[in-house]
Amino acid sequence: FGGFAHPGVISMVEDRLYLKNVSHPETFNLVAKRTIHEVAHQYWGHTLTAKPVAGASLFVEGFAKYTEAVVMEKLFGKSAIYELNENARSRYFSGRSFANTIEPPVYKVSGQGYISYGKMLTTLLALRDLIGEEKLNQVIKTITDRHRNSNKLEANTIEFLNEVYKVTAQEHHVLVDDWFKRVITYDLSLDKGSYRPLENGTYEVSVIVKAKRFQTLDTGEIKQIPINEPIKMGVFNTHQSKIKDDTALLYYQSHTINKEETEIKLIVNQVPKYISIDPFGTRSDENVVDNTFRF
Structure with a gap:
């Protein structure tokens, strides 16, 4: 646990943030990583709140992890992406090996932290490689703008995938389904x-x-x-x-x-x-x- 995002306020734990020494240039910057992640939740979880159904964590932890990775890459280079994906990969495979229920696909995640904090990141970064960062950002912006001022919780993963299909070559729709709808x-x-x-x-x-x-x-x-x-x-x-x-x-x-x-x-x-x-x-x-x- 590194922090928690309240509307307009983020709370960070002392021992895993403020007391971290990241002065050495070769040190992975956990302070930046955790700060970016919690600030991202001002958008993903507050500005955009998903319908409370299976897959909702894509809009909360998935988007926050994706934002964290993209900003870290721009600040510190591709080594940051490597480190973040290594952590996500380890968490995913460790979690699935101990899971006592059948693993759901990404778009139907319901409480499986090893997917929300693990596989969701690698899947979104694979999608970025496939369609480009600009198109993926546009998909996220379209959904956010659609629900920004709504009091109803309606955003869902089917809506997300329908927007992804619009900006993805037809030949790759099956691949998108593989990543999000299958394990x-x-x-x-x-x-x-x-x-x-x-x-x-x-x-x-x-x-x-x-x-x-x-x-x-x-x-x-x-x-x-x-x-x-x-x-x-x-x-x-x-x-x-x-x-x-x-x-x-x-x-x-x-x-x-x-x-x-x-x-x-x-x-x-x-x-x-x-x-x-x-x-x-x-x-x-x-x-x-x-x-x-x-x-």
Whole structure:
């Protein structure tokens, strides 16, 4: 517990905020993270209050975690996104392993903190990668403006998804449904990474991407399902957990992954040190150690 947002006022606990030493530039700034999150609740939970039904926490904790991540990224770089998603991933998989009820999809969450504080963040950041930050912000603004001055609690996840569909290419509607309406997990990894210098001074990077996707059914059974979606690939001159600005990004683009095993070749202008599939953790992948290959 780090704080609580009242209308117009935020309360923060002393030992997990004011007494934190974040003076070292390499220290993850928990003071900023927790302050941003509680201020965000002035909008998500107060300005916009959802209908008290399954999925309502998307508009409270989901949007607050998303706001927290976007602002932290702008202040401290992509290393902040890496740290936040690592925490969200750990919380999600730890929570689901101890859950005594069948896991609901994101749009029907009802009290499952491991989803509200975990998977919701990675799902919203995956959606941002898919449609762009501007379009996702517009969706959130549209819903907020619609309910801003209403005394009725009507905002719901079906309304949210209908707005998302309007700004998402038709070919990706099924993927949006997978993320929000189904329980999907991934197993991504890289193998046989290499690079070679080219005559023009650039470098050709090659790697084998291995990708599996799984759906957890209402019965609790987990089955493998096909994969066909754009996923970010990154080549860096430092590990993604240390990236503060874009100078470390030698390559960062989406690739359509539609097979269990795919060879990818790409060109960079500097000697690469790391290559990674989903480097900032937008997919629910329990083991991310093998997502990154060090040359």
